[in-house]
Amino acid sequence: MNLTCIAVDDEPLALGLVCAFIEKTPFLRLVGRYSSAVEALQGLLINPVDVIFLDIQMPDLTGLELARVLDRSGRGAHTSRIIFTTAFNQFALDGYRVDALDYLLKPFNYEEFLRASGKALHYFELVRRPEAPLGLEQPLLPVEVTDDYLFLKVEYQLVRVAYSDILYIEGLKDYVKVYRNSDPAKPLLSLTSLKTLEEKLPARQFMRVHRSFIVALDRIDAVTRNSVQIGTTTIPVSDQYKESFSQFISRWL
Secondary structure, three states: OOEEEEEEOOOHHHHHHHHHHHHHOOOEEEEEEEOOHHHHHHHHHHOOOOEEEEEOOOOOOOHHHHHHHHHHHOOOOOOOEEEEEEOOHHHHHHHHHOOOOEEEEOOOOHHHHHHHHHHHHHHHHHHOOOOOOOOOOOOOOOEEEOOOEEEEEEOOEEEEEEHHHEEEEEEEOOEEEEEEOOOOOOOEEEOOOHHHHHHHOOOOOEEEEEOOEEEEHHHOOEEOOOEEEEOOEEEEOOHHHHHHHHHHHHOOO
């Protein structure tokens, strides 16, 4: 598989280095180089690409602003993956929020560049599976669900999470925490909503019991009228979900 890509940086030396790294990488094909985000935007609106290597600090239009414009236009989230290149690590969280695939901190070497590019290759291998009709590929972000597991966007990678490993999921505004049996002390943090997961997870295995919680039904150790117990964690059941929860309890009786 070959991925089309562009490089965007207002510093000539940095732009030249990224372009050299791209041309050195067998699965990347450089189709454009831009010294400003405004020029890159004009090009992308006509010819979308797979991967954008994008500097953040640029005059007129920053890399973060370009990412937001592409997302609003429908050409960022559905056609291109962004790998930010910047000298400032304080932008890491902002890059995560605009759904960047990775974040390279300058100065970076070819090994670091190749690792980030490998994430892009893995991403497109997942979304361009043979059974998908040509032109109808859909991104696996932030969540892609199959029969036995889901792919969850965690930081700058897709993590495979088996249904059987999930204990419960906690919603935190725009994020969720997925608690797993394999590592209960380290939940996976993903930039998605509890509602999105509720709609995608199979109802026979998972139930929403509170505006902030989804539980794995086969992981429930005990129930009361107002709560469920999973291990040492007590999860409340809110009034909004009591009817469906009562139907579930009736199976226990």
